[in-house]
Amino acid sequence: MQVSVETTQGLERRLTISVPAETVDVEVKNRLRHIGKTQRINGFRPGKVPPSVIQKRYGQSVRQEVAGEFMQRNFVDAIVAEKLNPAGRPAFVAKSNEDGQPLEFEATFEIYPDVVLKDLDKIAVERPAVDVTEADLDEMFETLQNQHKTWKENKRKTKTGDKLTIDFNGRVDGEEFEGGKAEGFELELGSGRMIPGFETDIIGMKAGEEKTITVSFPDDYHAEKLKGKTAEFDIVVHTTESAVLPEIDDEFAKLFGVETGGVAALREEVGKNMARELNQAVKAKVKEQVIEGLLEVSELDIPAALIAQEVDVLRKQAMKRFADQMDPNNLPELPAEMFEEQAKRRVKTGLLLGEVIKVNELKVDEAKVTDLIESAASAYEDPSEVIEYYKTNKELAQQMQNVALEEQAVELLLASANVTDKKASFKDIMNPEGK
Template sequence: MQVSVETTEGLERRMTVNVDEERIASAVDDRLKNMTHTVKLKGFRKGKVPFKVVKQQYGKQVREEVVGEVLQSTFYEAVSQQQLQPAGTPNFDDLKHEAGEGLSYTATFEIYPAIELAPLAEQTVEKPVTEIGEADIDRMIETIRKQNMDWQTVDREAKEGDRVNLDFKGMIDGEVFEGGSGQGMQVELGSGRMIPGFEDGLLGARAGEDRTLEVTFPENYHAAEMAGKPAVFETHINSIEEPVLPEVDAEFAKKLGVESGDLSEMRNEIRDNMQRELDTRLRTRLKEAVMDTLLAANPIEAPKSLIENEERTLLQQMLQNLASQGMQQQDLSGINPEMFREQAQKRVTLGLIMSEIVKANDLKVSPEAVKARVEEIAAPYEHPEEVVKWYQSDRQRMSEVESLVFEDQVVDWVLDQARVIEKPVSFDEIMTSENAQ
């Protein structure tokens, strides 16, 4: 077998392979000889068909099969001989395999980049640190109160923060548009959930009143046929309600699962829950800082084929998420995977760097570490033991946890190598930034 390789561009290689006819012919003859013992042909007893007849009948078909198999096997022999590591699937062309002339082809593929890890001693990683104060707990309690608030009917003009129940009919150019009418719709004034001007137009309204609202649909409105168009909504106000926050008392504590109703115990449980969430987000922020450091210290070229595969994976994940939220298939068509190019390139590049770190430092994941991580993930749930069983019952889910543990080990390794500077941040800053992301 003769092999030659040329570099075409970047990580792309074009390899030409020539296989002697003897290898093809020998494999074809061996297979045909085996067939003489099993093949059935009219006029011959089973196992008594002459080799010449079998070759005449099946020779072309068998050669095609052998060529396909030799193509695959010689490709991997050739890349091993040339000490190349293909990334992605090769493209075969210039295939020639006429009888008596052997086999020749070219394979175009990308290879994994050679990575020489940069020293990290001069690299700086900012580690966010914070503590939960009493004021943070107070704000969390207020958030929980709002999540558990009730509504009570009032006999006054509607103001911001109120909830208005109304019937409506929307028209564009004097015609009611599809989906433009309804009854008993709840609108929370000041929430910003309606199109601009709709909520403001209900301020000052009273129950039983009819109001006409003149608004304009945003230019980027999801229904293209209405985007940017002026519309008129005729509304009838059924009722106005104001929010009523629950008192912070024993009943409130019991509703949050504190059976004793003790407010100090409630605050301690809230603090514990906040601390778990904070620890997770601090770890995520620190991991992001470590990954950014690795990318900056190790600028490498990632194979395009791997990036494109990652783009398709990210697109598929997004489509599944949107479909689970009720989006119709026709609304999801035409999305270009290239919109994930930057994210995909970052993920592939980090994957290559982290793999090199794992290999160079012989990092291994222990079963104990995986078990501990599963238990950590399950801890916030009402029945953590069921969550642990759910993970342990599926190999794919456990593999995902193993990947997380590997990432943690890489993060720890980087933190041991680099200079770590603690950066004080507030609890709200951590929570708000993470929610925004």
């Protein structure tokens, strides 16, 4: 076998490979001989078909078959010999495939780039310095109270926080519009469910009252025909109700599965959960900054083949999400361009983290895997069942090992990064920008 390597452009390589004629011809003849012994052809007894007939009928297809196999086999031998690492499937082109002539073919493919890790100390990270405070716990208990509130009918003027049962009928330019009419509609004032002005203009009404309000649809409203339009709504209030919050006592604690220890035990449990979620959120923010910094300081050619593969993965994931939400027959065709930037980022991140793992000879820390599984399981009612499920599911276990190894790489990068601790609050981390 003769091999030559050519750099066409960037990461693309072209191998020209020549296989001796004798090697190919012998294999072709052996296969044709086998066909002659086993193939039934009208007019000839089994095993007595003349070689010329076999050659005429099957020669070309057998040679093509043999050539394909030799291309695959010799390509593998060639990339091993030339120390090349393909990043995708090769495109084969046979240049010569005739009887008595060497099989000559070209294989064009991309290789993985040489990844060089540098300027890691220029990665800048602001690490949130934050703890769960008593005030955070108090606010969380208010949220829990609101989640279990009940309603009591009132006869007073409505205010923010009340729940109303109303009818409404909207018009734009004197014409009713789709979605602008409802009867027996329940609305909690202050929830922000309706367009700006709708809820505030109802405040102060009583049960049995009617009113016409004028509001404007936002310029970015989802319905094109209503964007920026002024609308009138006829409002009829049927009932108004006030929220009744449960007392924070032992019975309240039992609502959350705390049978003993009362409010103190519930407070301790909620505090632990908040601390766990806060820790996970801080780690995620730090990791995001480390990855972003790594991408910024690293220049890297990315194989188009890997981007295409990642685009395909992302597109299939998106299609699956759409399929869960709408009629499969009406699924849109999602263009590759939608996912290209995300795919590039993911491939580049994977290549860089892979190099960090390789250079530093990182191995999976099983203790970290256990911590990750236990952390994930703690959010469920029966953590032991979830832990056992991870242990018995090879695919999930492998995924968690990959996550652990990636975290180890991020921790190593963090150790050499420029890190500053920045004071933050629970709200800053868990509810940024009030989202």
